[in-house]
Amino acid sequence: MTATDGKPPAVDSAASFYESVWPHAELLLRLATFACDDHALAEELAYQTLLAAAATINQRGEADWRMWLLGILYRQGQSLLSNSATAPADVEAHGLSKAASGSNTPAGDPREILASLSDQQVLMAMRELPPEMRWTVLLLDVAGLNQQQVAVILDRPVWTIESHVKQAREMLRDVLVPLAAEVNSVQRNQVFERR
C-alpha cells in the first residue's frame, strides 16, 4: 500500500508538493541510487519517499524542506532496505577489515589516483559499508549536510556520527586504494604494451 493509500492529495497540497518537494526529487533519487544495489529498488525508494512527503506535507514540522525530505528518505530506506539481502550485517562479514590497506598504497596524488576509478566502482565500495555508515557518508559527502544535521536525521548523537564517518572513510579507503592501485597498474601495463 502506498503512503497515500491510493488517494491523491488535495489540490492545494499538490501545488505545495510541486513547488517545494519536487525540486528535491533529483537529489532523493540520486541518493537512493547510491544507497541501493539496483535501480528499480532505488526508484521505488524515491517514489515511496515522495508519496510519504505528499501524504504528510500539511503536518510538516521541519522548517528545512531538504532536511525533512532526507529524513523521510532515510526512514523509508531503512524499512525498504532492511529486508534486502544485499545489506551487509557487519563490517567483518564483507571483508572490509583494515588489513587490506597500507602496503598497497600507490604513490601520487590521491585525487588523481581516485579519478581513475569509475563512479560505479566507487558506488560498489560504498555499498559494502554497513547501512548506517553508508547513509552517514551519503548525507555528509553527497547531500552536503554537516554532522549535526546528519545526527538529527539518523537520530544519533553527534559523536556517533563522527565515529561512523571516521570508520566509513577508513573502510572506503581500504577498498578504494588497492582498487585504484590495481586500475593504475593495469593502465600502465596497457600503455607499456602499446609501446
Next chain:
Amino acid sequence: MTQSNEDQDLTGSSSPWDSAIRERLAAMATSPVDMAVLESRINGQIPNPAQASHMGKRRGCAPAMMFAAGLLLAGLIRETLGRAIATR
C-alpha cells in the same frame, strides 16, 4: 581548537586520502539521473495542478479557435460562390 582541527573534526577527514575520497563522492553528487520514470509515476498519483490548469486553458482555447476557423471558411466559401455566380 584551531580552525584546521575544527574543520578536520567537522568533515571527519584526517588524511589526504580521506579528503580525496570526500571530494570524489561530492563530485558524484552532480552525476545525471534519469527522472522520467519517477516523474511519470508521481504524476500518475499526484497530478500537477499547474499542468492541469494549463491543459484546461488549452482545452478551452481549442473550441474557440475551431469556431473562428469555421467562420473564416464559411466567409471564404460565400465569397467564392458569390464571385462564381456574378461571372455567369
